[in-house]
Amino acid sequence: MYLHGRNVLREILALCRSSIKVRRVLFTDQANVDPELPALMSETKHKGFRVEMASQKVLVNLSREKKNQGVLVELREFPYSELEAIKNLPRKKHSIIVMLDRIQDPHNLGAIARTSVAAGADALVITSRASAQVTPAVVKVSAGLIFRIPVIRVVNLVRTMETLKECGYWIYGSATGGEHYLKIPYAERSVLVMGNESEGLRRLVRERCDALVAIPMAKRVDSINVSAAAAVLLFSLREKLIGDDSQ
Amino acid sequence: MYLHGRNVLREILALCRSSIKVRRVLFTDQANVDPELPALMSETKHKGFRVEMASQKVLVNLSREKKNQGVLVELREFPYSELEAIKNLPRKKHSIIVMLDRIQDPHNLGAIARTSVAAGADALVITSRASAQVTPAVVKVSAGLIFRIPVIRVVNLVRTMETLKECGYWIYGSATGGEHYLKIPYAERSVLVMGNESEGLRRLVRERCDALVAIPMAKRVDSINVSAAAAVLLFSLREKLIGDDSQ
Numbered sequence: 001m002y003l004h005g006r007n008v009l010r011e012i013l014a015l016c017r018s019s020i021k022v023r024r025v026l027f028t029d030q031a032n033v034d035p036e037l038p039a040l041m042s043e044t045k046h047k048g049f050r051v052e053m054a055s056q057k058v059l060v061n062l063s064r065e066k067k068n069q070g071v072l073v074e075l076r077e078f079p080y081s082e083l084e085a086i087k088n089l090p091r092k093k094h095s096i097i098v099m100l101d102r103i104q105d106p107h108n109l110g111a112i113a114r115t116s117v118a119a120g121a122d123a124l125v126i127t128s129r130a131s132a133q134v135t136p137a138v139v140k141v142s143a144g145l146i147f148r149i150p151v152i153r154v155v156n157l158v159r160t161m162e163t164l165k166e167c168g169y170w171i172y173g174s175a176t177g178g179e180h181y182l183k184i185p186y187a188e189r190s191v192l193v194m195g196n197e198s199e200g201l202r203r204l205v206r207e208r209c210d211a212l213v214a215i216p217m218a219k220r221v222d223s224i225n226v227s228a229a230a231a232v233l234l235f236s237l238r239e240k241l242i243g244d245d246s247q
Numbered sequence: 248m249y250l251h252g253r254n255v256l257r258e259i260l261a262l263c264r265s266s267i268k269v270r271r272v273l274f275t276d277q278a279n280v281d282p283e284l285p286a287l288m289s290e291t292k293h294k295g296f297r298v299e300m301a302s303q304k305v306l307v308n309l310s311r312e313k314k315n316q317g318v319l320v321e322l323r324e325f326p327y328s329e330l331e332a333i334k335n336l337p338r339k340k341h342s343i344i345v346m347l348d349r350i351q352d353p354h355n356l357g358a359i360a361r362t363s364v365a366a367g368a369d370a371l372v373i374t375s376r377a378s379a380q381v382t383p384a385v386v387k388v389s390a391g392l393i394f395r396i397p398v399i400r401v402v403n404l405v406r407t408m409e410t411l412k413e414c415g416y417w418i419y420g421s422a423t424g425g426e427h428y429l430k431i432p433y434a435e436r437s438v439l440v441m442g443n444e445s446e447g448l449r450r451l452v453r454e455r456c457d458a459l460v461a462i463p464m465a466k467r468v469d470s471i472n473v474s475a476a477a478a479v480l481l482f483s484l485r486e487k488l489i490g491d492d493s494q
Contacts, residue, residue, distance in 0.1 A: 107354055111472040120465035145468065182486065215482060218367035221392065224478065225358040231475035232482045235462060239429065 001075050003139050004068035011147040012073055013047055021076035024050040028059060028070030037070055078134040081150035086167060089122050094241040095189045099125040101157055101205050102196040106132045110141025111227035117145040119234040120242050125152045161208045164191055170210045173201050174229060178212030181233055186240050194230050248322050250386050251315035258391040259320055260294055268323035269296050275317030276300040284317055325381040328397035333414060336369050341488040342436045346372040348404055348452050349443040353379045357388025358474035364392040366481040367489050372399045408455045411438055417457045420448050421476060425459030428480055433487050441477050
């Protein structure tokens with residue numbers, strides 16, 4: 001897959017994980033496109049990645065994006081993580097994991113990934129079937145931030161919930177009719193599960209949750225966009241568990 | 248413009264405003280597409296709208312949407328409101344208005360409209376230039392809820408801010424470096440201003456705000472998607488001003 005833009009390249013250069021398979025990094029052969037490019041190119045070479053020059057036309061063809069900022073990264077595939085990654089998370093008092101039950105829209109996946117990183121979540125879990133996977137469009141919507149969080153792809157969400165419970169996590173599912181999201185006494189290790197755009201959580205997933213949470217809304221409104229709901233819930237969770245660690 | 252789907256038609260049928268200019272409502276001529284359609288069709292006729300039958304092919308061509316649910320509404324234009332609408336809002340203790348400074352992405356406009364309705368906001372203000380306007384894509388993302396809130400289109404946002412201040416509103420702009428969003432003592436009549444996806448608020452708009460608000464984020468993250476940020480801010484505002492009136 002081809003990812004474009006300076007920010008995505010910077011995110012990839014900042015990664016320590018060896019799991020990321022970069023085939024090559026393409027830079028525009030046009031001079032003076034961007035004063036930052038030469039420094040970025042030498043950093044890319046310095047990190048041992050293969051660098052090639054290409055015409056703007058080639059860059060547009062490969063990325064299908066005119067505003068590619070003269071930079072393209074070719075990845076063999078998105079570096080998904082295994083569930084084992086959860087066990088290797090740095091030990092700390094609080095932990096938030098975001099789990100998605102069949103989110104379909106790449107916009108939503110990208111926005112939720114970005115929000116998860118901003119809220120300090122430790123991992124994002126998606127299913128390998130019936131879910132949007134990480135595509136260039138998802139990376140773009142996430143503003144490249146999806147590289148800062150392990151994206152764990154699992155076959156069986158219910159079994160993953162059991163594993164997370166064994167690791168000491170409590171699981172909160174977003175569902176109409178749940179408890180008021182501000183009145184939930186979240187556990188120090190919390191998983192937030194968001195359901196499919198039109199159907200919500202599957203019954204089996206809902207039944208495995210320790211509690212269901214809901215955002216009370218104005219009269220006659222059932223729901224908001226799933227990425228908007230995830231933001232409201234994640235930042236309330238962040239506020240309760242972590243507070244302001246940005247300083 | 249052609250809007251599709253049962254929910255959109257229901258929202259339009261529920262509107263009392265005479266400002267909405269419905270040219271005609273098209274129903275599929277295929278029988279048994281949906282058991283709800285006959286009742287919806289007779290309600291549409293009962294409300295005095297022009298009803299026509301059309302083949303599924305015509306419906307797809309007009310709406311460019313395969314999943315049109317056999318229903319299309321043709322509007323002359325989206326029924327924008329005038330700023331005067333603010334003065335005619337029902338008198339109540341609390342009021343929230345959402346103002347958008349050059350939001351570009353139809354996804355964001357649609358999601359923010361839906362969130363605004365869900366959070367109990369009284370109006371949505373957009374600019375007539377350099378902003379996404381209300382298109383069928385926006386209506387779809389809003390799940391049809393954009394018809395439940397006056398969308399006020401103005402030429403000059405700064406002048407509109409002055410008018411709102413004269414009406415007793417306090418204006419809060421979303422901006423990096425603003426005060427912690429949970430520590431703001433919001434006024435009973437509050438306007439929340441969200442800025443452009445990449446540039447944020449324009450300087451003149453920012454300077455007219457009574458206060459700037461920000462969502463503290465994890466290390467090294469600057470921002471989240473504007474519709475996610477709007478959701479976090481609007482529901483915190485709703486919680487402080489309105490509380491749970493959904494019962």
